[in-house]
Each structure stands twice: as C-alpha cells, then as structure tokens.
Amino acid sequence: MSAQTPPTLLKLARQALLRDETVDMSALDKLPMELLPALFKEALTGRHTMTVKAMVAAWPFPCLPVGALMKTPDLETLQAVLAGVDMQLQRKIHSRRRKLQVLDLRKKHHEFWSIWAGAEEGDCSAEDPDEQQVVKVLPRYALRWLLKVVADLWLRPCFHEEHIETLELMISWDMLKLSQVAPFLGRMRNLRKFFLTNTVKNVFIIGNRTTDQEEKCIRKFISQFYKLDCLQYLSMNGIYFLRDHLHLVLGCLMAPLETLSITSCNLSQSDLNSLSECPKLFQLKHLDMKRVGLTSLDLRPLQILLENVADTLQSLDLKACWISDSHLTMLIPALSKCSQLANVSFYDNYFSMHNLRKLLQHTANLSKMNVEQYPAPLECYDELGYISTERFTQLCAEEIDRLRAIRQPKCISFATLICSRCGERSIYDQELRLCVCQQR
Ligand SMILES: [Zn+2]
Structure with a gap:
C-alpha cells in the first residue's frame, strides 16, 4: 500500500471553487490575488468556462498571458476569456485592483505562470517583488492603450489584414523574409501606423551595399506603400536599407503623413533631397x-x-x-x-x-x-x-x-x-x- 500525499487546504479550496460554476466577480475580488493564477490555470485546463469568464473579468494583474496555457486551441474557452475581457473593460476602475492592460495570446512559455502558479501552494504567497516582475513585463504601451492584445500572427491568404490599423514589425537582416511579408503589408489597407524596427544593433558597422537579390526584395517591400492609403504615422528605426531608398519610400506615400520617424541610420544626400520634394510630408x-x-x-x-x-x-x-x-x-x-x-x-x-x-x-x-x-x-x-x-x-x-x-x-x-x-x-x-x- 503506497502512501499518498493528501491535498493541501489551498488545493481543496480551489477544487471547491471550481465546483461552484456560479462563482461571481465580487467573490473573486475578495480572494487574495496570489491565489488566482493557480485557480485560473485549473479552471482553464478543466474547461470551467463560467469560472474562467468570471476570473478574467476580475483579473487583478496587469497582464494575462493566457496563450501560454492554451496549447490546444479551444474556441469555447477562448470565447470565455474574451467575454471576461469585455466584462472587465466595462467595469468601472476598481479601487483595490488594477485593470488588465495586456492580454497575451501567444502560445509560448510565460514567466508569469511559473512565478505565480508554478510552485505548490506554500510558495505562491511570495511577496510584492514577484508582482513587480510581472509589472516589468508591461511595456510602454500600457500607458497608451486601454488594452493591448498580443498574438502570434500567422500570415496566410485568408488572414484579414484589412482590419489591422497599427503594425509593429521587427526585422533582422533577412531581406528575403521581408519580401515575403510584403504582400501582406500591401493588403493592410487601413493601416494608419507602421513601425519598422531593425533588431540588430550596430547598424553602422554593417556595410550599406546590397546585392541584386536584396535590392529586388527591398523594392518589392517598399512598393507596398503604394497600397497604404490611410498611413499617417511612419517610423523606421535602424533600417539600413533606407540609404539610397528613402526617395522610393516617400514616393510611394499615398496620404499626407503626420509623423515621420527615421532614426539610427545613414542617409545619402539624395535621400535627404527627397524630404524636400515629397508633398506628402508638407x-x-x-x-x-x-x-x-x-x-x-x-x-x-x-x-x-x-x-x-x-x-x-x-x-x-x-x-x-x-x-x-x-x-x-x-x-x-x-x-x-x-x-x-x-x-x-x-x-x-x-x-x-x-x-x-x-x-x-x-x-x-x-x-x-x-x-x-x-x-x-x-x-x-x-x-x-x-x-x-x-x-x-x-x-x-x-x-x-x-x-x-x-x-x-x-x-x-x-x-x-x-x-x-x-x-x-x-x-x-x-x-x-x-x-x-x-x-x-
Ligand atoms: Zn561621467
């Protein structure tokens, strides 16, 4: 006969809560926030959709990296999460708890769960420093957005690019990949803000020469700007291929820009000349x-x-x-x-x-x-x-x-x-x- 470790009181409490599908936000508001991640994890895994919805509505952390828990896509659970988000957004600002600021749907490991729900009970009563780690995950956007949704983007022909209004694209030096993204960019007809950032540092160390193949890729990418009728905000940070190509970018603009940000790169004289010749900048x-x-x-x-x-x-x-x-x-x-x-x-x-x-x-x-x-x-x-x-x-x-x-x-x-x-x-x-x- 083998000895079994009895469930802890917290585990029993969680199980009791999960059995009660009528649990509401006011009850969850009274729970210590340290208990919620583990409870949420169990509710999601067990597909207790009513509880999931109520918990998201009462979520006290600024970030909910739910994608990390949804290894297998489940429409019903996702709908419960989104319904909970809707409810939270409709709630007035709560005096005790912060509102959700980032909903992370990416299917990748997120430290949040190992910090808050990875350890067994006694450990999860860690103090504020843990919470601060979670807050650190919050990027600058938190101040600008009511809710930021982060999701993996799977680019394929049936993707509805026309709904995208803001795009932040991080690139390395692979021009071929950039040209592969180009057709999708061109379909983003309602794009208003486009941030293009190079993730490789020391841009000045890498030469400015491009091969014929790269040149083709660059031109294919830039030509998509012709299709962005609504673009008002263009930011290109550390984009080495802008040199000798800025006039092409500016020449493709279809609407007057409100913001132009060209940073951390080398420009040629002809690039600079194009700034004064582009009416879309006036x-x-x-x-x-x-x-x-x-x-x-x-x-x-x-x-x-x-x-x-x-x-x-x-x-x-x-x-x-x-x-x-x-x-x-x-x-x-x-x-x-x-x-x-x-x-x-x-x-x-x-x-x-x-x-x-x-x-x-x-x-x-x-x-x-x-x-x-x-x-x-x-x-x-x-x-x-x-x-x-x-x-x-x-x-x-x-x-x-x-x-x-x-x-x-x-x-x-x-x-x-x-x-x-x-x-x-x-x-x-x-x-x-x-x-x-x-x-x-
Ligand atoms: Zn000094």
Missing part, C-alpha cells in the same frame, strides 16, 4: 531624425522641409545628428517660422555659444514651446573634451536668463555629450545635475 506634425548622421550632408533640403511644415510642425528631434554651426545657421531661419513647435531636441550636436544663442534668439517668439533640449555649447569643454562644470553652469544660466527676458521657458535643458566613463550626461535644467564621475 503637413507633418512630428519629425524625428535622431541618430541619423547628417554631418557630411548639405541640409538645405531639411531647411526647405521645415519651411514647408512651418504651420504644422509640433515636434522636431535632431538628437545625435552630429551637426555643427554651419548646419544650424542654415536651419535657424526656417525654425523661427515653425509657429506650432512645442518640443525640440538638439542634444548631441556641436554648437558654439554664439550660434546656440542665435538659435534661442530666433526661436524666442515660439509661444507654444514646451520642451527644449539643447547641447552644451562647445565652449564648455576643455581641449581634452572634458566638461568644465563651472563654465557649463555659467553659460547655461546666462542663456536661460536671456530667454526669460522674452518668454518664460517651461522645460528647458542643456546637456553634455554622454560621458565616456559613466555613460551618463551632465544636465543643466535650472539646476546642475552632473554625471556620476563629475560628482566625485
């Missing part, structure tokens, strides 16, 4: 070109673009473009006309005090300006490139005082380049905040 509200090396380029096309968007542009990010005084001088007249400008960033550029002052003088009448980020003037560095904190403080304070004589800056800051020793910046924004090594 209503831009947001232009982000941070970490685009513009040092060796003629910025006249950017100047023309700024003149064209003077009545609409609200934010401009030219952080880490490594431009210098001569570039800035060219842009200042156009910048001074951008009457709607509220956010600008020029961190990590090489401006002398004289030209920085000129920029501030010429943009002093921009009454909507809210966040202003300027680089520390070159005069703040010594011959070895180290910042003189005294000079930095003095020059920045003087500039802010000058500006105050014309308008009240709201959120203005000057920053040094990133310190090579500690990886931080020293920032002057009404007060001085030094990088770690400058504090010693």
